[in-house]
Amino acid sequence: MKKILFVLALVVFGSCSDDEKVDYVAKNEEEIKEYIAANGLNATRSDSGLYYVVEEEGTGERPNFNSDVTVAYKGYFTDKEIFDESSAEGISFNLRQVIAGWTEGITYFKEGGNGILLVPAALGYGNSDNRGIPGGSVLIFEVKLLATN
Incomplete structure (x- = not known):
């Protein structure tokens, strides 16, 4: 019986693909640090692993995790390939309806503020492909908080 369990364990663990074994946390951390250094950014790292740069804090209201906001943004990968961009008028949404990096990151700005997440x-x-974004990707966003609704 022990031999059967051992063989089953080998099959299960041996069948994992290389993609499943990638440590994206460490890989992303290294990629972000390299990007920051290469671009001369003065970024702050939060406890969650989000890095952010406040270029202008803004002077209006600061949103919280439950706020409705309007944000103008450009999203790209560390190779600077753009994958998404809003108009200058931005888009409106509730911070509970977006990726965790935005839910946290947008709260570092006040209305009128801008920076980089x-x-x-x-x-x-996450680690799965999503609408043209490869799994495990670091995402960079230039954001401007236009309004806290």
């Missing part, structure tokens, strides 16, 4: 996969779309 460097989002590891764990706070973005």
Whole structure:
């Protein structure tokens, strides 16, 4: 019986693909640090692993995790390939309806503020492909908080 369990364990663990074994947390951390250094950014790391740069804090109301906001943004990968971008008028949404990196990151700005969010996969779309974004991707967003509704 022990031999059967051992063989089953080997089959289960041996069948994992290399993609499943990638440590995206460590890989993303390294990729973000390299991007920060290469671009001369003065970024802050939060406890969650989100990095952010406040270029202008803003002077209006600061949103909380439950706020409705309007944000203008551009999203790209560390190679600067753009994957999404809003109009200058931005888009409106509730911070509970977006990726965790935005739910947290947008709260570092007040209305009128802007900056950069460097989002590891764990706070973005995770390790699976999502609408053209490869699993495990670091996402970078230039954001401007236009309004806290």
